[in-house]
Amino acid sequence: MQHLKYLYKFLWKHKLKLLVGTFFVLISNFFALYPAEFVRKAFDTILENTHNINHFNNTNKIILKYTSLILLFSVLKGVFMFFMRQTIIVVSRYIEFDLKNEIYKKYQQLNLEFYKKNKTGDLMNRISEDVSKVRMAVGPGLMYTINITTLFFLVINRMLDINSKLTLYTLIPFPLLAISIYYVSNKINVRSEKAQKQLSKITAITQESYSGIEIIKSFNQQKNILKNFVNQCKKYTKKQIDLIEIEAFFFPLIIVLIGSSTLITIYIGGLESFKNNISTGNIAEFIIYINMLAWPIASIGWITSLLQRASASQERINKFLKIKPKINQNKTKKTLIKGNIKFKDVSLIYNDTNIKALNCINLEIQEGKTLGVFGKTGSGKTTLLDLITRLYDTNSGKIFIDNIDIKKINLSSLRSYIGYVPQDGYLFSGTIKDNIIFSSDNYNYNKMVAAAKYAEILDEINSFKDGFNTIVGERGVQLSGGQKQRLSIARVFYKNPLMYIFDDCLSAIDKQKSKNILINLNKKMKSKTSIIVSHKISSLEKLDDIIVLKKGEIIQKGSHTDLIKTEGYYKEVFIKQSSNLENI
Template structure:
């Protein structure tokens, strides 16, 4: 029952739906079981010559009435059981996606998107099958076989019933064995499929890299291999399914043959009537379906439980970045302080070492440094995309771990290095997550970010829909839309992580000029590789291998003649060469 812990609330809320559905299902079963008895009586009546036309018509009327009730009942159980299983699918998928949203970026570094997509599709589908068709099959199989056996004994005695049922234990063990193999092979198919999804997803997201490195053929080959593996795994599953059904058929036929022989002899010797024989045969016919269902239902339930285990595993994953119990809502002013901050993603490998830094409210800090020196990690901690150690990072004097995540992130305007844009309109991308905004605001921030004119050149202007990852925009345009998205929030803290790298120095200057007004009243952090981007900042820090190695204003750092100075000279030379 522990397995059901996450879907318990749903099952509780919908128990009456299931019970109501089961009621109709049982009604169908009972009706189906009575019909053979009626057929038996008709046969006897006909054989004994005591049935006239009006009597026959009465029986026809009864069977028709039964058929009508069966039609209505089937409709009802389908609505109530299959319908409820579809609601379960909806409930579980929403719960899963909601939970995934709460997990930290680190979780997604360690779990493939393709796998997670497979959980959200295949696994949830398998759970739905278990809680819809699976429940129907089990009920059918149990109710029909138990009542049928009882009726068979009642009709022709236990000896003949026993003979008819001899093949059944073989069927049960055979189905059990096949169920196990099917489950294993199905798992392999699932894994192969997840691998396939992953490949497609990576290939489409990375299409530019694939093309630029002329790797189309190599990628197609890799995909074909994965695809072939998926087919092979499916073939192995088909083989076992293919063997299962004939086996069930053989066993069912064996029962029929036994009954034909022994039942026929009983009729000849007069121990049972022809009517009994007909009814008994119909009962046996009714038993075949549940028998066949056994093999199928074992598979469905096994798949369902395996899928439920996988989904449970994700749902049990505790989000590691959450609000502390005593977290406070903070109207952030923008003072930031790092105190002796040392941070490591992997134990024993510090990426930031002993960082001491204070940024006064409204000031601008620029960070420059080699790639991998820890610049992005610094802002990741500020956004709490990772947890900084206690007592090392403060905003307005409050330990960042004690600030409610929502109030922290709502007060930070962040332009990430990877400018992800959604496949929606430019306007919606800029106003992302804002409930109240005016179109004028969108236009204004687009102007500040120097992307307004570009947008107005598109036929649909702000209504232009962007492709996946904003493919209709150039790298620089994407960066500027991202900047507009960050500043429309009017955040207390603005962070630009290498956000001007794809624009030329002239546009950069224009953007910085536009941002100056915005930044005057906000605390800003600008990360860049370019001296031209950072030189106006109130303080510049130079990072190297997780440490602050130089700090000061542009003039001070140039005067120091260190790393910053060398970078400055190198970039000045580059500019001159470019202009020449």
Template sequence: MKQLAAVNKYFVRYKWRLLLGILFVTISNLFAVLPPVVIRNVIDQVQANIDSYHLVTNSVLADGMRSYIFTLVLWNGLLLLGLALLRGVFMFFMRQTIIVMSRLIEYDQKNEIYDHYQQLDTHFYKTHFTGDLMNRMAEDVSRVRQYTGPAIMYSVNLFVLSVMCIWGMVRVDAWLTLYVVAPLPLLAFSIYFVNRVIYRKSEKIQAQLSDLTTTAQESYSGIRVIKSFVQEKNMLGFFRNTSEQYKESAINLSLTEAIYFPSMNLFIGLSMLITVLIGGYMAIKGNVTPGNIAEFVIYINLLMFPISSIGWVASITQRAAASQKRINEFLDTDPKIVSPAKATESIVKGDVEFSHIQFTYPHTGILALNDFNLHIKVGQKVAVIGKTGSGKSTLAHMLLRMYDPQEGDVKLDGVSVRDFNLQRLRAQIAYAPQEAFLFSDTIYNNIKFGREDATESEVKEAARLADLEKDIATFAKGYETVIGERGVMLSGGQKQRMVLARALLKNSNILLLDESLSAVDTKTEKTILGNLNHYLRNKTAIVITHRIFTSWVFDQIIMLDDGQIVEQGTHDELMQLNGRYAKLYRHQTETNLA
């Protein structure tokens, strides 16, 4: 219950539904414990009247006595039917309050987890699998819902019904009640023992299910790669092994849970046997009536399902506790990149300064930037060139504050990025990342993702700047074309240009392009860069690339290697230096000519 204490806030939020549900449980059980009293009275009265009937069998009173007994049974039968109907109505209300409450809690909890996921920093997503994230929000939350709904409902039902039934039995005979409930402590002990085993196994199963989900998710995402390398058989074998481990654990847990139900029947059967044996003996002695024995038997039968549900409820609770523990692990993970308590409200004009940046990726230990310094003035166009792994993309991460440097600082207009509200900071930087991620939506909505309040004409202008209009015109539905998961219906160049259009739609004072034209041909690249010449007037542009853009004039070009600037200057200055940039430029131009 320590782990499940995290959901108590939801019970407080929906306290009126919960209290109303408990009221309906109480009323429905009230109508459940009244029938044994009615049946006891009927049996005792019928027995007494039958004894009287035998005395007047041959007299004129016999017909009246038979009619009275028939009427007594009939009206009490109708009363029992009415009580059963009323119990059914309030059981319906009970489910409509408590079970609906559990669905509302499930909705709130999923939203809370999803919201927390979005707040977590990039490092978290580098070290956790997508399948595990999905499983904790889907399967684990679903198991917690079983606790907040059915488990709570049946627990309250068990408590209320047990109190009412035991009170009804005590009113008849306290000693007989004590004999009847004597096996229950043994039942409680067995439940406690098995619960500890179930909790441990449930936690293991949920972890294995996350592995299974991750394996499936990666297979679906990489299906084209799997087919290209003809690895279907190997992937199936890998999935089968993971699935086999999950299956064995699940069967093992089911075997453990199977102990509950035979033990329930055993202890309830003992209670029933004690009722008949000791109750019959007491009836012979005249301490109780036959109606009392029937009343006790019905009480035991009433308690049979709630007591039997103890094992099921306990199993649900243990599974939910294991799942909630996994959920809490993520909810208790605080993002390392957060907005300051007092954030600056200034509007970014475009002055960017990297000052003595020292950064090592925490999940790999790779040194990405080493005492890096760079100042970009408002409106300047800067190219950052370097080989793979030289630290180019890390600059984008630093500027957008996806990571914070271990040493040094990044400033915008002289203000540290740590002093900005995260959402406000990122909203003022247009970013076209290296990975062209698109949503399974229309072309129009994927571009408009860049700015929610953009007009249709602005969306189309962004597409024109990215040289995407002619491609969109070839689709039958134009901008309303659904591009599939991750833009599977588009080519690599079309994906990149759509991501670029999304960034251009923001119309920010800083444009950050991270290898965003690597998949487009030279002709299309020149068209795009020509379109951007006017667009980027008075805007700061940082172009991260591994190749040289010959059609653009940059105010600064820096060559990166091992996280340090090895060359810096304009095109002419670097060509005169005759170093790495000049060598790369000559190699690229010769290749293009060839």
């Protein structure tokens, strides 16, 4: 259970509420205890007066008194149980909130490498299922533990006061009850987890089959997909049936064990009553006590298994919270920069694949100049850009911005200066407007329209029925590839940053539109450092400088006019692309 120690800080934070909650538990148990005594007294009164008709009215009054008291105490017990839940369970929801936020904050800090290593499903589970399991331990788990302990001591004390022999006999089945409930709950948990996992699988399959619907249909794979789906559903049903089988044991088990305790009470209690050691009312009182103890004792097993699961979940959460972000956040003051970028002997090997994506890059982009990056697929273009945005850090060598080591610049201020259009322009499932203004904290309609205009997408947006309020379907499925790219570009224009970084984001845009965007960019880029990665030479020819990458190394460097005069890869591609066939 040591992993749950992490929760102390949260429990401490809410200590007052928890203390008040414990107090409510005590009071509610106090009110739960007395009705049993009233029942005994009522029984004994009836027994004493059954043969005396003259005492009827008096007996009636006494019985009425006890009935009202039982009713009153039950209501009070209920009221305090309500308060008990209102405090302890509410605290568990606060802790759930705190823990979820802590995890989410961590997600935001961790770098790209972490996301490449971990599956989305696992990350989602940490924040949803694992936190829920922990909440169950700090909510119901804690509440029932306090409840059981106090109730147990109060009731057993009361029972021992009446008759210790009868107490011992009636309690015989109880340890058995606790152990078997523990065993059954554990099995229930294991099976329910299996069913849950299967359900997640079905959800994943369903989700994939919707998002990949175009490919499924075009490859005519509907039947196979359906077959797979039905198979997974069958497995799920089987797992649910397994679960129901074991769940069906739960209540009968409790009933059998309470029943046996009750029988023992009646039998031993009867014998004791004959010997005049207890009254018959005591037997009734005992039966009530047994019923009061049954659920708490059954809960011991349930709580133990709850705590075990919470501990396993917390262990996973702790492991993840301990991960230190590899990219140092650098909380120094916001650094004012102008935009001179310098690479000095920069290399990068990706840890997970051991691929040397960049090898000893030396490069300088003067403030306000434009650089084109050209090269075959896999040559390291995206990697080069990722180092500037610090999605990754260099293994060796240094990058300087305005002669300041990039690692010494406040990370969030660095990123605020950069307008980055990634290669796979991701769109969120909101409206077009949401996607464009995403890059800034302020909303300005005119700026948004201008950004769309510069990105050559304004006409299309206006032609949509809902204009800027058109919902971009999940992953932007309602838009064409080129439209998605242009929206990603509009997002960056709206940001109006100090530096522009375009990663092959004109690939699905026709030549004329690409040209216009670049002209607009040129207008905007005036005095702004920009890097443009492209496979199309037409997108690079106007830039100040161009580098050609091959296997992570710069093999050619110069302006477009220089490069087309020099024998090499750039010139080869230029000739091919200039021919009508490739010049799309």
